[in-house]
Amino acid sequence: MAYKSTILITGGTSGLGYHAALDIARACPASQVILSSRSDKEQAAASINQALGQSNVVYAPLDLGDLAGVRAYAREFAAAQHAPLRALVLNAGLQFPGEVKTTVDGLEATFGINHVGHALLFHLLVPHLADNARVVVTSSGTHDPEQWSGMPPPIYASAEALAHPTPELAASHSGRQRYATSKLCNVLWTYALARRLSERCPQRGITVAALDPGLMPGTGLGREAGAAARFLFSQVMPRAIPVLRVLARTGNIHRPAESGAALARLAVGEEEEVRGVTGKYFEGRREIRSSRDSYDVEKQEELWRWTVGFLSGGDEEARRRFEELR
Template sequence: MSLVFGQYSTTDEVLDGIDLSGKRILVTGVSAGLGVETARVLVAHGADVVGAARDLDKARRATRQVVPGAQGGSLELVELDLASFASVRACADALNTDGRPFDIIICNAGVMACPLGKTADGFETQFGTNHLGHFLLVNRIAGLLKDGGRLVTLSSAGHRFSDVDLDDPNFDHTAYEPFIAYGRSKTANILFAVEFDRRHRDRGVRATAVHPGGIQTELARHMSEADMAALVENVQKVNEAAGRPPFAFKSIPQGAATSVWAAIVADAEAVGGHYCEDCHVAEVTTDGDAFSISGGVRPYAFDPIKAEALWLASEEMVGERF
């Protein structure tokens, strides 16, 4: 009988008893937080992990805790700056030249609530990094993803802050708000998973988006203590009004649990084309405030017409067809 995991399950609990020897897995963002924990638990269970990071020196220091388990396992680091198409293409080219296939790709890296800025290619930082960088990378190496493999994109309950805006993705005509930009990028992560799943499911490849939960990591480095306190206060007010328990941050192993659950443990048919939170498939709902940390996914993040439109617009933005 399958075990049921939930909000406070950890990565070690989710993968208890699972042997990943022989599995090759790509994880982006392995220089801190959830990426390091994801790599740690996968390698500990025997997987050969390729960890991508912008700053390799930082990643080497952060991943000293990543060691093989009884089943073996290994970690290889590759350079990847998702805010630079040149870097993304160089990384993808190196992986394609190497030629070894992947069983799973976990798009973990990202930025949140940063000041208005642009990527090396002129796109708003959060949309360009969180969505376009991963869109280009994954599509360039899609041929390495084995039949029956999985793609996991890390989204967020923050997708509730905003739908994508394909008419003004760079805030050229809209006042910039850090969390609106974050919401757009996180909605894009879901729509990308929906469309990638549609395009690749015929060969057994399934894609899913996940919300890890509220965790204190470097993701919030652009927020002051006062900003974070105000955000938590808003969340608490929403929970109190809805009769839900008070919000509490997850630990990093709890936060990374949904990623590894969706990638390895969950039934592929159940999670393919869906959005998961707390180690289960979330319901599509219009209920709840933008400050609800969990509790479902917005319908606009699952609009198949919008998912295809985002894909086509993203191809135009990166200058490649897939």
């Protein structure tokens, strides 16, 4: 079948991403929906196709913690001659509660996967974005110290300190704090990207927005945690969501299907509240202000410059390509 467009979702094989993919595939039967994650062996794609009686969902393996693998993925995407990308949903994310872990490229893994891998994927896929395409970044309310989240506040000194923390820094920052900081990076990068898209290629109409899906008991986010924490998050808390909302005094606790619908809406929804909207932050279906630090333009630019510099490896031609956003 010749599809009119393509929609790519990272982390689309489970939890939030799976439910978003299900809603997107249902709403866009004429688009090919690509689910990408480290490992799945096509079960999620087959499950969605069976549930909808369609065949427009496929699986493509992608490890965001391996930058050479991300580059290979982008080459394979180009070689497959997919229809233009209508939406790029940068949703995958991991949390490492214990000691510092690193990617194959030597980056602290939370920062490397949640930010750097996604940034590289975006830059490599820019030529394949359709006019008026949407880029959606899954962040988290944990990036905002003024919101209740139960997480340590993020600490952003520099991108280099996050990528290659010193032993002293690694010892003083917990894995949960590194996660919250990576989610702040998602919002900083969203705003830096939105500004560049508006300034350098406004004629293309590409938009970018960030989403806080809320706390979602039952997802695989905590799969790197200990056995007791995994059991609590996956088995106990999903059954207690109404109680949790009362105790936490927030409505921002959702089942994955609810947050998946909010993510799908940002990616392909036609409502006035999301169509053509760029450089904004949403909590579920509501546009809200993100954290104070996220509006710090110096932090946005520092993260952007470091990211482009690191990904280009000092090659000026590569740096120029990353910056052009053609």
